[in-house]
Amino acid sequence: MNSWSNERRRSPRLHLQIPMFIRGTDNYGEDFLDLSKTLNISAGGAFLASSRSIEANELLSLTIPAPPPSAAGMIPASMDPIQARVRRLQAAGDMTLVGVEFLKPLD
Numbered sequence: 001m002n003s004w005s006n007e008r009r010r011s012p013r014l015h016l017q018i019p020m021f022i023r024g025t026d027n028y029g030e031d032f033l034d035l036s037k038t039l040n041i042s043a044g045g046a047f048l049a050s051s052r053s054i055e056a057n058e059l060l061s062l063t064i065p066a067p068p069p070s071a072a073g074m075i076p077a078s079m080d081p082i083q084a085r086v087r088r089l090q091a092a093g094d095m096t097l098v099g100v101e102f103l104k105p106l107d
Helices: none
Strands: 019-025 033-040 045-050 059-063 084-093 096-102
Touching: 019 045, 045 084
Parallel strands: none
Antiparallel strands: 019 033, 019 059, 033 045, 045 096, 059 084, 084 096
């Protein structure tokens, strides 16, 4: 059994693949903006797949792409970026799995 199986989560994880733009600085000091997706998400954080090499404790800005505007105008055009800190990294072939904690939990 690994140590994560004994963790108590503050909120349940949803196994959803949601597209996300990740903005941050990679291991080479280069600013980047990449389209990624979540593997799971909760009110307190997310687990993402990224093609970038990112360091632990790095601050990232996450944005969920907005759908095209509807005729009724019921969907907001955009939402504020979600600020997150990298808490866990795991290599997966040419991808990096990134566990982030949101600086402010989602409502």
